[in-house]
Amino acid sequence: MGAHSCVVLVLNYNGRALLEECLPSITAAAAIATAPCRVVVIDNDSTDDSRAWLAAEWPEVECLHEPNRGLASFNHVLECCQETFAILLNNDVKLAPDSIDPLLEDLARHPDALFAAPFCLGFDDATYEGMRTRVRDRFGLIQGVCRVPGHELHMHRPDLTASAGPVLAVDREKFLALGGYDPIYFPGRLEDLDLSFRGWMHGWRGLYVPASKAWHKGFGSFEPAFGKAGCDRLALRNTLIFTWRNIRGRRLLRHCLWLGPRLVHSAVFRRGEFVGAFAEAVSLWAKRSAVSSTCKRIRLASNDRRRRQEAFFRRFSW
Numbered sequence: 001m002g003a004h005s006c007v008v009l010v011l012n013y014n015g016r017a018l019l020e021e022c023l024p025s026i027t028a029a030a031a032i033a034t035a036p037c038r039v040v041v042i043d044n045d046s047t048d049d050s051r052a053w054l055a056a057e058w059p060e061v062e063c064l065h066e067p068n069r070g071l072a073s074f075n076h077v078l079e080c081c082q083e084t085f086a087i088l089l090n091n092d093v094k095l096a097p098d099s100i101d102p103l104l105e106d107l108a109r110h111p112d113a114l115f116a117a118p119f120c121l122g123f124d125d126a127t128y129e130g131m132r133t134r135v136r137d138r139f140g141l142i143q144g145v146c147r148v149p150g151h152e153l154h155m156h157r158p159d160l161t162a163s164a165g166p167v168l169a170v171d172r173e174k175f176l177a178l179g180g181y182d183p184i185y186f187p188g189r190l191e192d193l194d195l196s197f198r199g200w201m202h203g204w205r206g207l208y209v210p211a212s213k214a215w216h217k218g219f220g221s222f223e224p225a226f227g228k229a230g231c232d233r234l235a236l237r238n239t240l241i242f243t244w245r246n247i248r249g250r251r252l253l254r255h256c257l258w259l260g261p262r263l264v265h266s267a268v269f270r271r272g273e274f275v276g277a278f279a280e281a282v283s284l285w286a287k288r289s290a291v292s293s294t295c296k297r298i299r300l301a302s303n304d305r306r307r308r309q310e311a312f313f314r315r316f317s318w
Contacts (some may be wrong), residue, residue, distance in 0.1 A: 003106055005036040005083040006100065006169075013044040013068060015091035016053050018217070023058065025094040026095040035085070042077055044068040071191045074179030086175070089168040092217035093163065094123075095263055102211035103169035106158075114174050114196070114204035117164030118212035119155065128155055130188045131164040132208040134318035135193075137251060140258025141239055144193050148318040162206040162316040165192040166216045174204055179295035182245070184288055189231070190238035194295075197246055200312050201305070202298045229273075236277035237284070244285060246297070249306040251313075 008030050014020060019041070030037040039061050043051050046067040054063045066073045072090055085104050086176075089095075103116040117131035130146030132155060144163050178198050181191040196206050226234065243255050259278070266274030284291075300308065 004085060004104060006033065006085045006104055007081050007083040008037060008039045008087045008089065009074060009077060010039065010041045010091055011044065011071065011073060012041055012046060012050055012091040014046045014048045014050065016048050016050040018091045019050060019054070021092045022091065026089065027061065029095040029097055029100050029149050032097060035104055036102060040064060042066050042073050044073055044119060069183055070186040070188045071181040072183040072186065077181065078176060081172060082266060082278045083172060085169055086172050087169045092166045094215040096213040099212040099214055102209050106207050106209050107171055109170055109208060112203060112205050113171060113207050114199035115164060115168045116207040117161055117168045118214045120167060120214045120216050123215055123217050125215070129218060131161055131168070132159055133162040133164065135162045135313060135316045136318055137313065140255040142243055156210050158210060159208045160315065161206045163193040163196040164206060167214045178202065179236045179293065182295040183293055184241060184284060184291050187234070187237045189235045190236065190242045194242055194245065197312060198297055201308050233273065234278045236274060237281045238244035240278060240281035248309065
């Protein structure tokens with residue numbers, strides 16, 4: 001890999017117990033990677049003892065204190081780094097010892113690669129967590145899913161992927177050229193699909209690299225903080241924002257036509273779940289100009305934009 005270097009960034013918010021469980025595997029993987037590879041924990045203004053525990057137990061691991069911006073905290077930190085590549089991890093991710101080299105090798109080999117993502121299981125070492133992501137547009141809502149019908153036949157084959165959230169390696173310069181993760185999605189959900197889609201529209205791709213392996217606990221931080229219903233509401237809210245932010249043409253029209261039936265169905269049969277998510281999305285959308293963001297969306301002629309957009313959905317449909 002020549003002069004390439006890598007920084008492993010672990011995003012943490014009130015996750016001392018998760019760090020205790022996961023950080024040893026991350027530092028071990030970084031230590032045997034071919035490229036120079038340092039590990040940094042980004043602490044998102046935790047109120048638990050995460051920083052004190054790191055200072056006492058892992059003094060060799062740098063800890064940066066950032067305001068809690070969710071995944072958008074990666075943006076500022078990567079602006080201050082010099083490494084060619086970065087591996088972005090949630091605090092509920094473990095890495096296999098030999099997981100780093102395959103990701104970096106594929107990034108270096110493909111000049112149009114924005115990111116590379118590993119084969120990922122749950123902590124039970126059985127449940128497939130991704131990161132070979134497919135997408136579909138179902139009744140006006142866009143969904144990204146890894147466990148699609150027949151995924152078992154493809155999960156060990158290299159491919160492109162529509163997105164990757166809790167663990168991915170990125171080309172740092174390309175990531176920053178796109179402005180990184182969009183803070184409008186805070187506290188989380190769909191930032192990864194938004195980043196990947198913007199990259200696709202720019203001509204960059206996400207690689208699925210099953211030669212690399214990781215484990216993801218899944219909602220290790222989110223579910224304790226928001227509960228299952230809160231996580232579902234965030235997903236719905238941010239799906240709406242993703243669509244309004246990125247989608248054009250007939251697909252956007254179909255989305256708008258489905259909003260009325262969805263709102264009525266939610267109010268009558270679903271205790272207003274979609275109604276609440278829609279109200280939050282509208283409120284955020286109205287304030288979007290006040291959300292500090294460096295995110296960039298490539299300007300294209302309308303026909304070219306729709307062509308690239310539909311190519312994304314054709315490539316990753318299921």
